[in-house]
Amino acid sequence: MTSRGPYRRHSTAFKLQLCQDIRAGVIGRRDAQRSHNISANLIQLWLTQFDRGDLTDEEAEASVIAEYEARIAALERKVGQLTMELDLAKKTPRMPTANNSEKSFVISGPGPAPSGGGAKP
Structure with missing residues (x-):
């Protein structure tokens, strides 16, 4: 026995079009079964609903x-x-960029070495 796959839902527009085609003789029930992979019972159910005016x-x-x-x-x-x-x-605050009016500097590397007191500014 082959698996039919996942549960399928058909739109009302599809059901209505298929029923109209079958009733107009454009397509037969068996052709509709084969081409759309739909069971005969489901097509009959749709046709009954179509005839009653439910679709x-x-x-x-x-x-x-x-x-x-x-x-x-x-x-x-x-x-x-x-x-x-x-x-x-x-x-959220953003880091200042070079486009701002204030100058921004990035300092990296080791800190300055301590002076012995003999340095003059």
Whole structure:
């Protein structure tokens, strides 16, 4: 027995288009089964829903709207996260750079040797 793979969901628009094609005679049930790898029982279920009027464009539009709302919510969360990161970056002090009006020096290496007191400034 072969594995069908992970559980698949089909959009309402896909179901509606497939049912319209089958009812119009554009494609047969068996051809739809083979080309889309869908069981005959599932196609029959969709056709029953289509005949009763349960598969409508309104459902397809509602699912598209739900997908858009989820995407908008994810983008709003991302904008909030980036805003917080930007505010944090603005609040952290930065090291002075050479472009500032004040001169900046970098001193490295060992400290100066102590003088014996005989040096004059």
